[in-house]
Amino acid sequence: MRLVTWNTQWCCGLDGVVSPRRIVDGARALADFDVLCLQEIAVNYPGLAGHAGHDQPARLRRLLPGFQVFFGAAVDEWSDGEHRRFGNLIATRLPVTQVQHHLLPYPADGGVRSMPRVCTVVTLLDPVLGPLRVMTTHLEFYSKRQRMAQAIALRELHAQACAQAAAPPQPSDDGSPFQTKVHTPNAILCGDFNLEACEPEYAQLTQPFAHGQLWDSWRLRHGSQPHPPTFRLYDRTYGPEPVACDFVFVSDGLKDKVRELRIDSATKVSDHQPVAVEIA
Numbered sequence: 001m002r003l004v005t006w007n008t009q010w011c012c013g014l015d016g017v018v019s020p021r022r023i024v025d026g027a028r029a030l031a032d033f034d035v036l037c038l039q040e041i042a043v044n045y046p047g048l049a050g051h052a053g054h055d056q057p058a059r060l061r062r063l064l065p066g067f068q069v070f071f072g073a074a075v076d077e078w079s080d081g082e083h084r085r086f087g088n089l090i091a092t093r094l095p096v097t098q099v100q101h102h103l104l105p106y107p108a109d110g111g112v113r114s115m116p117r118v119c120t121v122v123t124l125l126d127p128v129l130g131p132l133r134v135m136t137t138h139l140e141f142y143s144k145r146q147r148m149a150q151a152i153a154l155r156e157l158h159a160q161a162c163a164q165a166a167a168p169p170q171p172s173d174d175g176s177p178f179q180t181k182v183h184t185p186n187a188i189l190c191g192d193f194n195l196e197a198c199e200p201e202y203a204q205l206t207q208p209f210a211h212g213q214l215w216d217s218w219r220l221r222h223g224s225q226p227h228p229p230t231f232r233l234y235d236r237t238y239g240p241e242p243v244a245c246d247f248v249f250v251s252d253g254l255k256d257k258v259r260e261l262r263i264d265s266a267t268k269v270s271d272h273q274p275v276a277v278e279i280a
Contacts, residue, residue, distance in 0.1 A: 001094070001126050003035040005136060005190035005248060006274035007231075010042040010086075011056060013269040014235055018050035020059045022269040030264045031276035035124070036064070036091040037136035039192050041071060043085040057089055067091040072101040072120030074138070086115070088136050088191065090122045097131065097182045098123040102157055104137070105149035113142045117150055119157060123182050128280060129257070132186040133161060139201075141194045141238070151193070151201040155214065158187055158251065162211035188279070189214055189249040192272060196243055197227060205249065212252035217261045217277050220250070228263050230273045237271070248277045 004027045011020045027036055041060070046053035057071040073085035100121040106114075119137040126132060137154060140146040165183040172178045195201045197216065206214055218227045229242030250258060260278040267273065 001035065001129055001280065002031045002033045002276065002278050003037065003134070003188060003190065003248070004031050004033040004274055004276045005037040005039075005246060007039040007138065007192040007246060007270060007272035008041065009270045009272065010040050010045070010048050010050070011270070012048070012050040014271060015268070016050050018048075019269065020056055021063055024060065024063045026264065026267050026269050027274055030262065030274050031278070033276070034092060034094055034126075035134055036067070036089075037134065037190050038089045038091075039136065039138040041087060041089045043073075044082045045084055045086060060089060060091065064091050067093050068096055070096075070099050070120060070122055072118050074103070074116045074118035087118055088120050088138055090120055090134060090136055092122065092124055092134070095125040096122055097125060102153075104139075105146065105153050107146055107149050109143040109145045112145075114140050114146055117146075119154060121157075123184065125182075129186065129254070131182045131184040132188065132254070133184060135187060135189040137189070137191040137193075139192070139194045144201075147194060148201050148204065151195070151204045154189060155205055155207065155209065158189065158214060159209045159211060161185070161187065162209075162251075166211060185211060185251055186253045187214075187251040188254065188277075190247065190275070190277075192231075192246050194245050196245060197247075214249040214251060215255040217248040217250055217258045218244075220255055220258045221261050228265055228273075230263060230275060231271065233265065233273060234268055235271045246272055246275050248275060250279065254279055 227244035230246035
């Protein structure tokens with residue numbers, strides 16, 4: 001399975017042009033992906049740079065024939081009579097069994113700029129890997145307090161899913177909402193975490209728990225070799241130095257199956273660089 005994750009900055013390039021098509025083309029140039037995870041997708045936000053006033057999930061659906069597209073809004077509001085949403089998107093050509101949208105913790109941090117955050121989870125059926133959960137998210141940038149709470153919650157979401165797989169609910173085939181779901185400990189957690197590998201939030205994400213832990217795909221493939229930057233490589237609006245903050249974590253059952261992880265360090269159609277991983 002090939003997966004690409006990318007913070008798109010509402011599909012706005014460093015040239016100020018907003019173009020979902022360039023994002024899809026750039027992701028396809030990096031990998032023939034089975035799953036595409038995008039962060040910072042907008043609906044009706046004309047105040048964003050480059051004017052992201054259109055329905056980007058709808059445009060992405062049209063650009064991805066043969067894919068199912070799932071949009072999870074972290075921000076869902078009405079303003080000036082318009083329904084506005086901002087969040088993450090997962091597109092896949094693999095069979096899907098379940099979709100979940102988990103709002104992440106949003107503890108008060110007075111006077112600090114912030115917005116709600118969400119983790120979207122799509123359970124897929126891969127012909128080689130079997131059932132697995134693809135989780136994509138975008139953690140808070142400005143509030144360290146909120147980011148830490150969100151990192152802990154992501155680990156707990158994975159731990160909870162693993163516990164469900166180990167001790168599943170009573171089976172049911174009655175066609176009701178209680179009908180049996182696919183529960184699996186296998187998972188990929190990807191996105192823009194707005195933290196570096198040296199920070200305590202990263203340690204929380206990768207801390208072992210009763211049923212295993214989450215593993216950084218870069219470290220699995222490259223050990224202690226420095227992770228190439230994925231943010232502020234060309235635009236220093238949000239800080240003085242390039243950093244690596246876009247990661248792909250995998251669960252225990254997948255950690256020996258990570259074959260490749262690549263980063264497109266050349267593209268400028270977002271302020272982040274896309275990351276591709278191959279798991280087989």
